[in-house]
Amino acid sequence: MVQEKLYLKGDKLLDISNYEFKSIKNALQIGREKTIQKIKDSDLKGRGGAGFPTGIKWEMAADVEGKEKFVVCNADEGEPGTFKDRYLLEERPLKVLEGIMLAAYAVGADKAYIYIRGEYSRAIEVFSEIIKAAREKNILNDNLFNSGFKLELKLVRGAGAYVCGDETSLINSIEGKRGRSRIKPPYPIEKGLFKQPTVVNNVESLCCTAEVMNPDSEDFSELGTEGSRGTKLLCLSGDLNRPGLYEVEFGQITLIEIIYDLGGGIKGSEDLRFVIPGGISTAVIKADDLDFPYSYQAFEKRGSSLGSGAVIAVSKKHDLLDLMLNVSRFYMDETCGTCFPCREGNRQINKILKAFKEEDGKIDTELISDIGNTIRLAARCGLGQSSLNFITSVIENYGKELKFGGKIYA
Amino acid sequence: MDKFKSLFYQDSLLEKLHQFQNTYGYIPEAEIENLSEKYQLSRANVYGVISFYSMFYTEPTGKYIIRICDIISCHLNESDSVLKAVKSYLDLKSHQTTEDKKFTLEVVECLGHCGEGPVMMVNNKIFTKINKNKALEILNDCM
Numbered sequence: 096m097v098q099e100k101l102y103l104k105g106d107k108l109l110d111i112s113n114y115e116f117k118s119i120k121n122a123l124q125i126g127r128e129k130t131i132q133k134i135k136d137s138d139l140k141g142r143g144g145a146g147f148p149t150g151i152k153w154e155m156a157a158d159v160e161g162k163e164k165f166v167v168c169n170a171d172e173g174e175p176g177t178f179k180d181r182y183l184l185e186e187r188p189l190k191v192l193e194g195i196m197l198a199a200y201a202v203g204a205d206k207a208y209i210y211i212r213g214e215y216s217r218a219i220e221v222f223s224e225i226i227k228a229a230r231e232k233n234i235l236n237d238n239l240f241n242s243g244f245k246l247e248l249k250l251v252r253g254a255g256a257y258v259c260g261d262e263t264s265l266i267n268s269i270e271g272k273r274g275r276s277r278i279k280p281p282y283p284i285e286k287g288l289f290k291q292p293t294v295v296n297n298v299e300s301l302c303c304t305a306e307v308m309n310p311d312s313e314d315f316s317e318l319g320t321e322g323s324r325g326t327k328l329l330c331l332s333g334d335l336n337r338p339g340l341y342e343v344e345f346g347q348i349t350l351i352e353i354i355y356d357l358g359g360g361i362k363g364s365e366d367l368r369f370v371i372p373g374g375i376s377t378a379v380i381k382a383d384d385l386d387f388p389y390s391y392q393a394f395e396k397r398g399s400s401l402g403s404g405a406v407i408a409v410s411k412k413h414d415l416l417d418l419m420l421n422v423s424r425f426y427m428d429e430t431c432g433t434c435f436p437c438r439e440g441n442r443q444i445n446k447i448l449k450a451f452k453e454e455d456g457k458i459d460t461e462l463i464s465d466i467g468n469t470i471r472l473a474a475r476c477g478l479g480q481s482s483l484n485f486i487t488s489v490i491e492n493y494g495k496e497l498k499f500g501g502k503i504y505a
Numbered sequence: 506m507d508k509f510k511s512l513f514y515q516d517s518l519l520e521k522l523h524q525f526q527n528t529y530g531y532i533p534e535a536e537i538e539n540l541s542e543k544y545q546l547s548r549a550n551v552y553g554v555i556s557f558y559s560m561f562y563t564e565p566t567g568k569y570i571i572r573i574c575d576i577i578s579c580h581l582n583e584s585d586s587v588l589k590a591v592k593s594y595l596d597l598k599s600h601q602t603t604e605d606k607k608f609t610l611e612v613v614e615c616l617g618h619c620g621e622g623p624v625m626m627v628n629n630k631i632f633t634k635i636n637k638n639k640a641l642e643i644l645n646d647c648m
Contacts, residue, residue, distance in 0.1 A: 172617060173615060178619055208516070213558075214616050214626070251516060251519060251520065252523060253519070254519055255558050271516065274558070332578035332581075333577075334581055371577070407577060418580070422576075425577075425614055428614065
C-alpha cells in the first residue's frame with residue numbers, strides 16, 4: 096500500500112493564537128535575497144497548472160520597480176475535477192496566509208489580494224475570519240514581528256467565471272472589470288494589477304513555499320525527482336472506489352498506484368478506459384500506459400500535463416461522445432469571448448459533436464483537429480489554448496475504435 | 506482623488522455587486538445608476554461587468570438559487586439524472602425562475618467537491634453525494 100506524504104495535508108490550522116509562523120519568521124531573519132534563493136533552490140514549480148518556477152517569478156518581481164507592488168493569491172479554483180485549493184483554504188488557511196506573506200516579503204510588496212471564487216462560500220467565510228484575526232493580532236497591517244515589514248491583505252470574491260483562473264483575467268476581475276484576458280507581454284510581473292508589478296501565485300504553490308521555508312520541514316525540497324520536487328496534492332474523482340484528496344511525493348508513485356492503491360480501483364464491473372491526469376484541459380492517458388512515476392516530465396513526454404492535479408478516472412461504462420459533448424459544452428459556456436478562435440472554435444466543435452450525435456452522421460475529425468490547433472496557436476490565455484486537449488486526445492486515441500464516419504484520424 | 510487612488514477604489518466593485526445581489530436577489534437599475542456615478546463608469550460598462558459573471562442577475566431570482574453541477578466528475582456519477590429529475594419537478598430549464606419566485610435553477614460548472622459528486626448548492630449551502638430522491642427531498646425542505 097502506498098503511503099501518503101503529509102506536508103500540505105494535515106490537521107486543521109485555524110487558530111491563529113497557536114500558529115507559530117515559523118516560515119515567515121525564518122524568512123525575515125535570513126532576508127529577502129536568501130529567501131528567494133531558497134525558493135529557487137527548491138525548484139518549486141507553480142501548482143496551478145502552468146508549472147512556472149515560483150522562485151524565478153519572485154526573483155523577477157523583486158527586481159522590478161513600481162509605484163506599488165502587488166501579490167495576488169489565485170484562489171479561483173475552477174478547473175473541473177479540482178478541489179485541493181478549497182481544502183487548503185477551508186482547513187489550512189494559516190498556511191495560505193503565511194505563503195502570501197512570504198511572497199509579499201520576498202518581492203517587496205506591501206499590498207496583497209486573495210481572489211477566491213464566488214462559489215466557495217465556506218472558504219470565503221473561513222478566510223475572512225483569518226484575515227480579521229490576523230489584523231487583530233497585528234500580523235497584518237503592522238510592523239510584523241518588529242521587522243519593519245508591513246502587509247495589507249484584501250479578499251476579493253469572484254462571481255462565477257472559469258476564465259478568471261487565468262492570471263490576467265483575474266487581474267481584470269479584481270479591478271472590477273469583465274474577466275477578459277490581457278495580451279502578454281507585458282506580463283503581470285511588469286504591468287499587472289493597476290498597471291503595477293504583480294506576482295500571481297496559486298494557493299497550493301504558496302503553501303509549498305511555506306513548507307520550503309519552514310525549518311521543521313527542511314526535507315521538503317529534497318523530496319521527489321529532478322525537475323519535480325516536493326509533494327503534490329491530488330484530487331481523485333470519477334469512477335473510483337475511494338475518490339478524495341491525497342498528497343504524494345513526486346516520482347515515488349506511479350499512475351497505476353494512484354488509481355488502484357490510493358483511489359481503490361474502479362468501481363463497478365467495468366474496466367478503466369483512460370485517466371484525465373490534470374483536469375479537463377489536459378490530454379487523456381490510456382489505461383495501458385499508467386506505469387510511470389508521477390512527475391511533470393513524465394506527463395510532458397506523453398503530450399499531456401499534470402495540470403492542477405485533478406486526476407479523473409473514466410471507465411468503459413461511459414459513452415465517449417457524451418463525455419466529449421459534456422466537456423465541449425463547458426468550454427463553449429466558459430470562453431471569455433475575447434479571442435474569436437476560442438469563442439467560435441469551441442462553439443463549432445460543440446455543433447459538430449451534436450450533429451454527429453443527433454444525426455448519427457459523419458464526423459470530420461480532421462476539422463476538429465484543425466480547430467484544435469488554431470485555438471492552441473491563436474488564443475492568448477492558457478485556458479483557451481488548452482481547451483481542446485481533452486477532445487482531440489480522445490479522438491486521437493479512440494477515433495478509429497469508435498468507428499467515426501467520414502475521415503478517419505491518422 | 507488622484508487617478509491612482511481612484512483606480513484602487515475599483516477593487517470594491519465586485520463586492521458591491523455581490524451585496525446588491527444578496528440584498529435584492531438581483532441588481533436593480535437604480536443601483537446600477539448609483540454605481541456608475543460612484544465609480545465614474547458608464548451604465549453600459551457596469552452592465553457589461555454584471556453580465557460577464559454568472560452569479561449576478563439583472564432580473565429578480567428565486568428565493569432559492571439551486572445550482573447543480575453537471576461537469577465531468579459529477580457527470581460520471583450520473584448528475585444528469587439528478588438534473589433531469591429536478592428540471593421536471595420544478596418545470597424549469599437552466600437560468601429560469603419559477604413563477605412564484607421561489608426557485609431559480611442553474612446548471613453550473615464545477616462546485617469544487619468533485620470527489621463527492623453529484624453536487625448541488627442551495628444558495629450558499631453545499632450538498633454532496635446526492636441522487637434523484639435526495640435532490641427532491643432538499644427541494645421539498647425549501648418549500
